[in-house]
Amino acid sequence: MPEQTTGASRPTLEAVAAHAGVSRATVSRVVNGGAGVRRALVDKVRKAVEELGYVPNHAARSLVTRRHGxxxxxxxxxxxxxxxxxxxxxxxxxxxxxxxxxxxxxxxxxxxxxxxxxxxxxxxxxxxxxxxxxxxxxxxxxxxxxxxxxxxxxxxxxxxxxxxxxxxxxxxDNRGGAREAVRHLVSLGRERIAHIAGPRDQTSAQDRIAGYHDVLVDADPALLCQGDFTRESGARAMAELLERRPDLDAVFAANDLMAAGALGLLRERGIRVPQDVAVVGFDDMDAVVRDTDPALTTVRQDIxxxxxxxxxxxxxxxxxxxxxxxxxxxxxxxxxxxxxx
Amino acid sequence: MPEQTTGASRPTLEAVAAHAGVSRATVSRVVNGGAGVRRALVDKVRKAVEELGYVPNHAARSLVTRRHGxxxxxxxxxxxxxxxxxxxxxxxxxxxxxxxxxxxxxxxxxxxxxxxxxxxxxxxxxxxxxxxxxxxxxxxxxxxxxxxxxxxxxxxxxxxxxxxxxxxxxxxDNRGGAREAVRHLVSLGRERIAHIAGPRDQTSAQDRIAGYHDVLVDADPALLCQGDFTRESGARAMAELLERRPDLDAVFAANDLMAAGALGLLRERGIRVPQDVAVVGFDDMDAVVRDTDPALTTVRQDIxxxxxxxxxxxxxxxxxxxxxxxxxxxxxxxxxxxxxx
The missing domain is CATH 3.40.50.2300 (Response regulator)
Incomplete structure (x- = not known):
């Protein structure tokens, strides 16, 4: 085996005890938290640990603390x-x-x-x-x-x-956040509000769909389109929604990346945001939000x-x-x- | 402690042995690689492991194999x-x-x-x-x-x-790759070739600087500028180089991200690439290279x-x-x- 695997030069617990002038048991107690050891001894041991560059054998330590760290x-x-x-x-x-x-x-x-x-x-x-x-x-x-x-x-x-x-x-609160997003679009007078949903096998996406339906109980199913939380899927879903309902006037996307993809597609098609179609995202992710044009209205969660x-x-x-x-x-x-x- | 931490329902080695109709030692050997166990027995045990959903106790297993996996x-x-x-x-x-x-x-x-x-x-x-x-x-x-x-x-x-x-x-071969990049710029007739270097405390950056100097033994020190492998540092270094030597006609950047930053800065200043300034990167990183305008000449390494x-x-x-x-x-x-x- 190569030289670096021997670890021969690593200082031992005994060396620390000798250097600090205390017992092996005291060093062990200090290394494992120091409970029941006098402050002066704790300081002595810590100083010795530092000076020798001692690293506790964590496998042994974990037998005492039952923690792996x-x-x-x-x-x-x-x-x-x-x-x-x-x-x-x-x-x-x-x-x-x-x-x-x-x-x-x-x-x-x-x-x-x-x-x-x-x-x-x-x-x-x-x-x-x-x-x-x-x-x-x-x-x-x-x-x-x-x-x-x-x-x-x-x-x-x-x-x-x-x-x-x-x-x-x-x-x-995925559902509450989605409700707030859709209510905001309603308050702006939007009447054909689409939703680009996340993957159906994730509860965050399910809850955001539920929040959308809480507000728009009778939403046309054609206004709901499936994405997978990637930017590309947002663009694809936006294209499909425009095909199905060219008269849509707002989109709530289940995350910022999909909203960014939708914004890109709308720009390509010459559709003005927010004049023709208003867009709301979910996350408030700096890395996405700082680059969108126009700046993205979104539901903030503290990730x-x-x-x-x-x-x-x-x-x-x-x-x-x-x-x-x-x-x-x-x-x-x-x-x-x-x-x- | 919560229910999921008890693991009470996990099948044991003994259960697998009983299910397969073999000894405990045979199961243990199969679980640890199966050396010296007849093929038919190995298959029996593997079938029992699968049917019961047995997961080997890896801590115990590692005592035998001395591997943690x-x-x-x-x-x-x-x-x-x-x-x-x-x-x-x-x-x-x-x-x-x-x-x-x-x-x-x-x-x-x-x-x-x-x-x-x-x-x-x-x-x-x-x-x-x-x-x-x-x-x-x-x-x-x-x-x-x-x-x-x-x-x-x-x-x-x-x-x-x-x-x-x-x-x-x-x-x-960082040094050889850098040499090839700079030689290519020389072969295009470029005479004032700058280098945007990576962090001085990394050998890859040091070796690429060395390759640059192998070809341009007498390069003006003003043509060498320090970056840190980020896109932003590439733009900053490009600006500084243009300030120092407005007559430069080529740049070799020590990675693609810095080259992309340099290209962005050159575009902002209305400097044409490659007509006014030729640019070469290092890495050939799809995620960077696919977005640059113009497409980036670079040194490919198989990362x-x-x-x-x-x-x-x-x-x-x-x-x-x-x-x-x-x-x-x-x-x-x-x-x-x-x-x-």
Missing amino acids: AVAVIIAEPEFRIFSDPFFERQVRGISRELTTHDTQLVLLWVEGPGDHQRIERYLNGGHVDGALAFSLHSDDRLPALIARSSVPAVFGGRPAGSGVTVPFVDC EGMGRLMVKLLMRLLDGAAEAASASVITQTSLVRRASA | AVAVIIAEPEFRIFSDPFFERQVRGISRELTTHDTQLVLLWVEGPGDHQRIERYLNGGHVDGALAFSLHSDDRLPALIARSSVPAVFGGRPAGSGVTVPFVDC EGMGRLMVKLLMRLLDGAAEAASASVITQTSLVRRASA
Whole structure:
């Protein structure tokens, strides 16, 4: 094996004890949190740890604390989606920042397809992480159930679909946010309001459709068109809607990326926004909103904050707070009015 | 604790043995690779595993195989860079695909700053992964040395800087590629060729500067300007170069993103490409190249293939192939000629 794998030069616990002039047991206690050790001794040990560059053997440490100091973040999307949709970056950013405050390592996993499920299950049950955070889950695959029955506590981003999976989750008020978007278009006097929906197997998309129908109980089904949360699908759906109902005067898209795709298509066709067609998105994603022309009216959700909340909920589960298991959080949304509607 | 954390319903090794009508030891051997077990028995056990939905206890399994079935991929960049520079997606894609063929879980880690180093060191030494792949390393921080001395074998993407860190690596021929780019500009009759360099603390950037100087031994230092591999830095450097040497007639940028930033700035100033200024990039990154106007001439490196090679090299290290420790790989580059030069 190569030289770098021997680790021969790493200082031991004994070396730290000798350097600090304390017992091995004292060093061990300090390394594992310092409970019951006098302040002066704690300082001595910490100084020795720093001077020697000692790194605790975490495998041994985890036998004492029963913690690995790592949490898995599982995104149920293929890698090309993760890197092209800024939603994931924002959610991961919130999670990453909050985990840092808990001195916990984030390990990111994603799912190219069902072929990856067994490996992820094995990893989760392998004693490598303290818990799992999962998002962008789809109701038609077995990943949510697999995570739910794994040996580590989990928190989902987004309400899980169907019955049987009872994992605490953090979500925004998708239905209320959608209602507000559509009511705003109604208040502007729009009468033929279309909806570009997200994937039917995700509850966020389902809830936004429900919010649209809450306001427009008798909406023409031809005004509802399916996308998949990508920019391209927004453009495609917009083209199809114009074909079906050339008289439409407003569009509510279930996320900003699809709204941006719709705006591009409308511009190509020479249709003026908002004069001819008003457009509202969902997310208020800087990376998308800053580039649209005209500026996009949208429903804001605090994606980074939701990531942080997922971590806080997981940490309460890890601390054994029983009530946390049923303490899902729904955050509020707000309409941000800009030029497009 | 919530219900999903108990795992009470998970089938045991004993249940699989009973279901298959074989001994517990046979199941264990099959689960760990099946060496020395008759084909018919292997099939029986696999069928029982599938029917019961058995998941091996990987912690126990790893005591036998001494493998965790997981590899850490460490990107030495903050999260916003990872999600905005398509280089990382391409490298990770190659790594991900190759790890899948080895049924190994990829866990992605990144570094927001030096504050994360100790946690990453602890994670690597914690017995959670079989090895580490690291890229976008910077010579001025302690991460490369920290990974090199960790308890797991590592392979770097990109030649490590300085002395002391003797980890096998995969890199492309940065210097040769840069030479080819600059020679191409010379062959077009360009006489005042500028270079927008990458960060000085990365060997890829250093080697590309060296390649530029190999061809233009007496280049005016005013024609060399520093960027940081981001699009914005390419635009800034282009503006500065035009200020210093308004007569420049070509630019070689050390990556495509900076070349795209330079092209945008040239367009803003009404400077024609390639008539007034020819531009060459480095990488041949689809996601960047498809959007530039005019199409970008660039030095192609096989980023995804390099990711795959990193995994192959690591797997040889894990198999104990001693010669792999010094078997770094340098891949070839090639010039792709398009409209910009």
